[in-house]
Amino acid sequence: xxxxxxxxxxxxxxxxxxxxxxxxxxxxxxxxxxxxxxxxxxxxxxxxxxxxxxxxxxxxxxxxxxxxxxxxxxxxxxxxxxxxxxxxxxxxxxxxxxxxxxxxxxxxxxxxxxxxxxxxxxxxxxxxxxxxxxxxxxxxxxxxxxxxxxxxxxxxxxxxxxxxxxxxxxxxxxxxxxxxxxxxxxxxxxxxxxxxxxxxxxxxxxxxxxxxxxxxxxxxxxxxxxxxxxxxxxxxxxxxxxxxxxxxxxxxxxxxxxxxxxxxxxxxxxxxxxxxxxxxxxxxxxxxxxxxxxxxxxxxxxxxxxxxxxxxxxxxxxxxxxxxxxxxxxxxxxxxxxxxxxxxxxxxxxxxxxxxxxxxxxxxxxxxxxxxxxxxxxxxxxxxxxxxxxxxxxxxxxxxx
Amino acid sequence: xxxxxxxxxxxxxxxxxxxxxxxxxxxxxxxxxxxxxxxxxxxxxxxxxxxxxxxxxxxxxxxxxxxxxxxxxxxxxxxxxxxxxxxxxxxxxxxxxxxxxxxxxxxxxxxxxxxxxxxxxxxxxxxxxxxxxxxxxxxxxxxxxxxxxxxxxxxxxxxxxxxxxxxxxxxxxxxxxxxxxx
Numbered sequence: 001x002x003x004x005x006x007x008x009x010x011x012x013x014x015x016x017x018x019x020x021x022x023x024x025x026x027x028x029x030x031x032x033x034x035x036x037x038x039x040x041x042x043x044x045x046x047x048x049x050x051x052x053x054x055x056x057x058x059x060x061x062x063x064x065x066x067x068x069x070x071x072x073x074x075x076x077x078x079x080x081x082x083x084x085x086x087x088x089x090x091x092x093x094x095x096x097x098x099x100x101x102x103x104x105x106x107x108x109x110x111x112x113x114x115x116x117x118x119x120x121x122x123x124x125x126x127x128x129x130x131x132x133x134x135x136x137x138x139x140x141x142x143x144x145x146x147x148x149x150x151x152x153x154x155x156x157x158x159x160x161x162x163x164x165x166x167x168x169x170x171x172x173x174x175x176x177x178x179x180x181x182x183x184x185x186x187x188x189x190x191x192x193x194x195x196x197x198x199x200x201x202x203x204x205x206x207x208x209x210x211x212x213x214x215x216x217x218x219x220x221x222x223x224x225x226x227x228x229x230x231x232x233x234x235x236x237x238x239x240x241x242x243x244x245x246x247x248x249x250x251x252x253x254x255x256x257x258x259x260x261x262x263x264x265x266x267x268x269x270x271x272x273x274x275x276x277x278x279x280x281x282x283x284x285x286x287x288x289x290x291x292x293x294x295x296x297x298x299x300x301x302x303x304x305x306x307x308x309x310x311x312x313x314x315x316x317x318x319x320x321x322x323x324x325x326x327x328x329x330x331x332x333x334x335x336x337x338x339x340x341x342x343x344x345x346x347x348x349x350x351x352x353x354x355x356x357x358x359x360x361x362x363x364x365x366x367x368x369x370x371x372x373x374x375x376x377x378x379x380x381x382x383x384x385x386x387x388x389x390x391x392x393x394x395x396x397x398x399x400x401x
Numbered sequence: 402x403x404x405x406x407x408x409x410x411x412x413x414x415x416x417x418x419x420x421x422x423x424x425x426x427x428x429x430x431x432x433x434x435x436x437x438x439x440x441x442x443x444x445x446x447x448x449x450x451x452x453x454x455x456x457x458x459x460x461x462x463x464x465x466x467x468x469x470x471x472x473x474x475x476x477x478x479x480x481x482x483x484x485x486x487x488x489x490x491x492x493x494x495x496x497x498x499x500x501x502x503x504x505x506x507x508x509x510x511x512x513x514x515x516x517x518x519x520x521x522x523x524x525x526x527x528x529x530x531x532x533x534x535x536x537x538x539x540x541x542x543x544x545x546x547x548x549x550x551x552x553x554x555x556x557x558x559x560x561x562x563x564x565x566x567x568x569x570x571x572x573x574x575x576x577x578x579x580x581x582x583x
Contacts, residue, residue: 082520086527093443094534096436096542239537329548331541 011324012158015222019165019215023048026169026211029204030176048172055164063160064116064124071114073104073126074362081105081358084132087141088125091148094237101125101151107359111135111251113270115147118157125151132355134250136346138339142234142244146270149233155226162219169215176208223287228322231294232310239305239337245298252291293317306334368397422555426562429546433565436539440568443531444479444492450528451476451499454521461512468505472498489568496529536568543567 024045031044059066078085085103092100097120104126106112111131117123125147127140135143150156235241251271272288300313307328314322357378361367364381372395377388388397455469462469475491475498482491503522512518543565550559 082523083527086523086530090527090530090534093439093531094538096432096439096538237534330545 012222012226015218016158016162016165019162019169019218022211022215022218023052023165023169023172025207026172026176027051029207029211030172030179032200033176033204033208034179048168051171052165052168055168056161059160059164060118063118064122067116068104068124068126071106071126072108073106073124074359075124076103076105076358076362080361081132081354083137083354084127084140084358087137087144088148091141091145091237094145095148095152095233097148097152099123101148105129105132105355105359105362107356107363109133111254113143113147115150116156117151118154118160120151120154123151123156129355129359130254131251132358133348133352134254135247138238138240138243139247139250141238142240142247143270145234145237146230146244148237149230150226152233153226153229155230159223159226162222166212166215166219170212173208173212180205180208220287224289225322227288227294228297228314231298232307232314232322235298235301235305235310235336236307236331236334239334240339241298241301241305241310241336242339245295248291248295248298252295301336303336304334305336306331308332309334370395370397419558423558426546426549426555426559429542429549430562430565433539433542433546436535436542437568440532440535440539443528443535444488447495447525447528447532448476448480450521450525451495454525457515457518457521458506458509458512461509461515462505465505468502472502475499492532499525499529540567 027048028041028045031047032038032041034040035043076084081103084105088103089100099121101115101117102124104124106126106128108128109130110128111134113125113127113131115123115125125144127143131143132140231244234244238244248271269288271291272286297310297313297317300316301309302313303309307323307330311321311323311328314320360378365378366381368377368379369375370377370390370393373390373393375390375392377390377397379388389395390397451472455473459469475495479488479491479495482488503525506512544567546565549555550562550564
């Protein structure tokens with residue numbers, strides 16, 4: 001397992017290093033522009049590095065909690081939704097994770113899921129109630145396996161590191177563009193460097209303008225790659241690529257946009273939350289490959305569930321290779337299993353009720369059965385009244401203590 | 402003098418390489434052992450679940466005393482089995498008996514509507530899946546360890562490392578059956 005992670009990461013580490021170079025270069029360009037001397041370049045580079053370090057430090061200590069809060073995720077206990085917990089546990093076992101991730105729910109009708117956690121020992125997976133409502137056990141297993149693939153491959157740490165670089169580059173270039181517009185030109189005219197200075201200035205300006213664009217291209221390409229790799233992991237862990245394929249199909253067909261469409265959280269989700277999802281072609285500026293293509297690859301695995309099968313389906317659909325030969329040899333010639341017998345056995349209404357009940361329980365709602373009739377009341381934690389009448393039969397409920 | 406230093410440097414590199422190789426083998430073996438321990442955890446979970454299941458259905462299934470006794474016997478045999486081969490056989494038999502038991506349950510709609518029984522059913526379904534996935538993870542790790550152990554240059558030093566046995570259910574056809582879900 002370690003072997004494979006290391007090899008996948010080597011390529012990604014190169015990409016992140018390239019972004020780091022871009023970050024430092026942007027900082028240097030900005031510093032040089034402001035001070036018009038060598039010390040300015042060095043200082044600018046240092047400031048860019050320090051800005052990145054500070055942001056990274058904050059995310060390292062607080063990132064998971066911030067992301068979960070932004071997405072409105074609540075941790076659910078085993079008793080609130082046993083099936084979801086069981087599926088997460090099953091996939092943790094399949095992935096040989098030392099520690100089962102925490103399980104969270106987001107109350108949103110759009111079917112989606114994401115994972116957070118900088119290291120596999122302290123991670124969380126979150127799914128929306130809309131996802132739980134729509135998917136059967138096989139499909140849910142596919143989605144959870146994809147998220148656990150992200151955790152196992154350490155994508156969260158990778159993508160936050162790269163994401164913060166992107167943020168700092170965008171910030172620096174914004175500052176640079178503003179100072180160019182409002183005064184940078186005056187400075188350059190007073191420059192005593194002559195022709196050489198003018199060339200440097202042109203390079204600096206071009207860099208400041210192009211850096212955020214370039215950083216975005218790198219970041220999105222990295223993000224799309226990690227999505228394919230997580231799909232390959234999901235197929236391997238479940239030995240059932242059809243489950244994830246069906247889940248992605250349902251997500252694609254749902255057409256419900258996610259309420260949380262913040263740009264910060266977009267790359268975390270299994271499918272892009274914005275409406276741009278329906279575009280059929282992979283845009284250079286999308287965090288995710290098109291769902292139709294991911295489905296086509298999963299369905300093209302020809303009865304296999306290993307990396308070899310995913311790789312050849314990927315080649316068929318897109319050309320090029322996704323994984324190195326050593327990674328592929330980690331899991332090859334694995335036959336896919338058959339579907340679970342359960343499919344479709346649970347009525348949709350029951351699944352929907354279980355999903356929303358689990359979210360209410362996770363949000364601290366109390367469950368109070370009426371002693372006189374069959375009504376079951378779910379009372380919010382903010383409720384102040386201690387004496388209540390049952391809304392169905394009108395009888396007073398026993399006092400809550 | 403220079404020749405001596407070069408010889409020393411080569412020796413140091415060789416020792417470092419040996420250490421890396423050896424530790425890699427140890428790590429792979431530990432991964433396989435941990436994965437094996439996970440199977441045991443899940444099998445134990447199933448052994449603990451069967452008595453609860455029997456207790457929950459006893460009242461409903463007066464006429465199925467034979468089936469229940471068979472289930473308890475299979476469970477006890479599995480709990481007492483030792484060693485990969487014997488365990489594999491006994492656990493395979495228990496899986497078979499459980500599948501038959503759950504087929505019988507289909508004839509009892511009252512039981513199927515019972516919330517307590519349904520919760521147990523979900524736990525049983527998940528346990529069957531966990532066993533299947535733990536076995537799969539173990540076999541993956543064992544394959545990785547075996548490959549590593551047999552490939553050059555690690556094979557020069559892997560004399561003390563035993564080949565990992567694969568976990569198979571007695572009946573190969575049964576092993577190919579998807580993890581049960583009810």
